[in-house]
Amino acid sequence: MDATSTATPITVTDGAARKIRQLAGKEGYAEPILRLRVVAGGCSGFAYEMGFTGTPEPEDVVIDPKSVPIVAGSTLDFDTALLGGGLKVNNPQAVHGCACGESFSI
Numbered sequence: 001m002d003a004t005s006t007a008t009p010i011t012v013t014d015g016a017a018r019k020i021r022q023l024a025g026k027e028g029y030a031e032p033i034l035r036l037r038v039v040a041g042g043c044s045g046f047a048y049e050m051g052f053t054g055t056p057e058p059e060d061v062v063i064d065p066k067s068v069p070i071v072a073g074s075t076l077d078f079d080t081a082l083l084g085g086g087l088k089v090n091n092p093q094a095v096h097g098c099a100c101g102e103s104f105s106i
Contacts, residue, residue, distance in 0.1 A: 010036070010074045010089075013077045020034050027052055029052050031054070032052045033053045034051075045104070073093065074090060076088070
């Protein structure tokens with residue numbers, strides 16, 4: 001799969017989409033773009049970084065080709081739990097997660 005593919009490796013639930021719009025509005029983004037990155041790090045090997053931007057950048061791609069196998073089949077959901085809640089990536093490729101819930105391994 002290349003960066004120009006139209007396949008959707010990540011599904012966003014309705015609850016996550018509502019929360020993303022709410023958080024983006026609080027930060028002043030009328031038409032937000034949520035960036036999700038897989039980065040090396042954390043106690044299990046990989047971690048996710050999320051943040052908003054108002055406009056796409058020239059170097060943006062639909063998804064980084066190196067990340068596709070890592071996030072394929074994942075779902076971005078919003079967990080309403082008081083402890084450990086928030087936007088969460090449910091990744092079927094992850095075989096182990098750390099106790100803090102912030103990193104994973106494949």
